[in-house]
Amino acid sequence: MRVLVLAIDRDDDFGRKAGVKGPVIGKGKCIDAALKLSLADPEDSDANVVYAAVKLYDELKESGEFDDVEVALITGHPDVGVKSDMELTRQLDEVLKRFPADGVIPVTDGAEDEQIFPILASKVPITSSRRVVVKQSESIETTYYIISRYVREILNDPEASKVFLGIPGFILLLYGIGKFISISQPDSMNVISGVISGTLLLLIGGYAFLKGFRLRIMEAIVNEFIQVIFAIAGLFVVIAGMINAYVNFPQFAQSMLGKMPEPGLISIVLYINSINTTLMIGIAVAFIGRIIQAYMRRDPHIWYNITAFFILPAFWVILDLTTKYALSIISVHSLAFLFEVFGAFVDVGFAVVAGSFLRKFTIEWLRSGEGEAGRGIAGVPNPEKKTGERA
Numbered sequence: 001m002r003v004l005v006l007a008i009d010r011d012d013d014f015g016r017k018a019g020v021k022g023p024v025i026g027k028g029k030c031i032d033a034a035l036k037l038s039l040a041d042p043e044d045s046d047a048n049v050v051y052a053a054v055k056l057y058d059e060l061k062e063s064g065e066f067d068d069v070e071v072a073l074i075t076g077h078p079d080v081g082v083k084s085d086m087e088l089t090r091q092l093d094e095v096l097k098r099f100p101a102d103g104v105i106p107v108t109d110g111a112e113d114e115q116i117f118p119i120l121a122s123k124v125p126i127t128s129s130r131r132v133v134v135k136q137s138e139s140i141e142t143t144y145y146i147i148s149r150y151v152r153e154i155l156n157d158p159e160a161s162k163v164f165l166g167i168p169g170f171i172l173l174l175y176g177i178g179k180f181i182s183i184s185q186p187d188s189m190n191v192i193s194g195v196i197s198g199t200l201l202l203l204i205g206g207y208a209f210l211k212g213f214r215l216r217i218m219e220a221i222v223n224e225f226i227q228v229i230f231a232i233a234g235l236f237v238v239i240a241g242m243i244n245a246y247v248n249f250p251q252f253a254q255s256m257l258g259k260m261p262e263p264g265l266i267s268i269v270l271y272i273n274s275i276n277t278t279l280m281i282g283i284a285v286a287f288i289g290r291i292i293q294a295y296m297r298r299d300p301h302i303w304y305n306i307t308a309f310f311i312l313p314a315f316w317v318i319l320d321l322t323t324k325y326a327l328s329i330i331s332v333h334s335l336a337f338l339f340e341v342f343g344a345f346v347d348v349g350f351a352v353v354a355g356s357f358l359r360k361f362t363i364e365w366l367r368s369g370e371g372e373a374g375r376g377i378a379g380v381p382n383p384e385k386k387t388g389e390r391a
Contacts, residue, residue, distance in 0.1 A: 002068045003060065003127055004101035006092075006120070007053040008113045010076040010084050013037065013046045022075035023091040025098060030054055030073050045109045045132070052132045053107040070099045080112070088116055092123055103127035167207070171200055226296065230289020234282040241278020245271060256329060266327065273323035280316045284309060303362050307355030310347070317344040 007030065014020035018036035034050035050073055057071035074091040076084030104123075107130045108114050120126055174196045245252065252274045253260050253267075261267050287309040294302035317340050324330040330337050 001066050001102045002070075002100065003066045004095065004099060004104045004124070005053050005057045005060065005069065005071040005107065006095070006104050007050045007071070007073040007107045008076075008088070008116065009046045009049070009073065010088065010113045010116065011080050012075045012077050012084070012087075013041070013044055014073070014075050016078055017041050017044065020073075020075070022073060022087075023095045024073040025070065025095060027054055027057060027071055030071055033073055049107055049109045049132050052130065056105065056107065056130060070101070072099070085116055085119060089119055089123075092120065096123060105130060107132060167204060170203070174200065224293065226293040227286075227289045230292070231286045234285035234289075236282075237285055238275075238279055238282035241275050241282070245274040245278070249274065257327065269323050269326045273320065273327070276316060276319045276323070279319075280312050284312055287312070300362050303355055303358035306358055307351050310351035310354055314344040314347040314351070317341070317347070 009022070012022075014022065014024075014033055014037055017040040018033070020033045020036055024030050024033045030050050031054060034047045034054075037044055037047040037050075053071050053073070057069055060066060060069045072095045074088050074095065076088045078084075101124055103125050104120055105128045106114075106117065106120060106126065109132045114129070114131070117126060117129070178193065178196050249271065250260055253270055256270060256273070261270060287305060290305045291302060291309065293299075294305055321330065321337060321340055325332065325337075
């Protein structure tokens, strides 16, 4: 009976880490492959699988129980599943052509590799199987070493240390300060606890929000200072307009509807109409900041921001008409409605024409050498570089 001792690497660690291509047939070649993987990644257990297969091969050779014995290694694919199993099947067929075995003894390191046993059984009977479990020290020293190793990694990683040490430390610090304050003023403990809890939720939620959306506030303030200042100013304009609209909402409702509407959808739509102008002004202030910063930095895309600024009146018209139509203040067949729609189309057309002109002007501006070196756009040669000069 001819028996094949078969080491299986379903996710192709040998190929990815050590550059070993399967199949590998023969004791010497299998040992060389295992050595390459051990040097590439000493912690990978697939090398131990091959060593165990070679050891089993030697034992079967010495026992003389079988007529002939061979050892081989087959590797799959990093995309574990259909693709890896097809590759393993192809390599197994190649091994069986060179060594037509009557039985196979698969050697694996876990349940994942054992999932291809049905494929093996369809090609050649499985005589036995061997699972390799890498032994680990069970001493307290080993456990301490593993824990201390990960703790050191956390301490050396600035981002990880902020999450795992900085936030818990800040929580303990706040509660410690609260405890000291409560010693002199016991009645204030509930207030202190509420303030601390609110602060923690605000900070942790803000940190998670900034990290989740990859927002870098300080970097934006430093690098985009003009834009940030104008954006904040625009936000204040919008907030002031919302407050003013809330205070004067009864008078506005009286002038628009002739009465004060009940709280509900009508009131919300009417309130949106009342803040329309202030909202557009706030957005315009923010765009002015973007335009100024683009001009100061010689940004070739300044034309885009100016075009967006020109389109704002059309956006004001859309918001004004939709809210008035929802409130039945204006009819789609009225002259005022058609006049505003015409004005919106004129504004959009003007913005498109102006944007096209500004884009051509910006390209000429860069070609004339006024643009900052290295800030060119696609199709615009860098005026700082001479013809034939290497980058």
